[in-house]
Amino acid sequence: MAGAVSKNAHRAGTKTLLSRWGGAIKMRSVFENGKLRHEAYCEKTGNTARKPKDLM
DSSP: OTTOOOHHHHTTTOOOOBOTTSOBEEEEEEEETTEEEEEEEETTTOOEESSGGGGO
């Protein structure tokens, strides 16, 4: 199997997700009220959502 790629190698060349406003979707971790939560945000507009799918 010459074309086999490990699971970790898939992560390196991921495609950028685009929001419906045309900006790239990035993930970030926010620590507030003693809890760590992850949120997706659009780089162009600054809109945030719980999941990247909500911005598409």
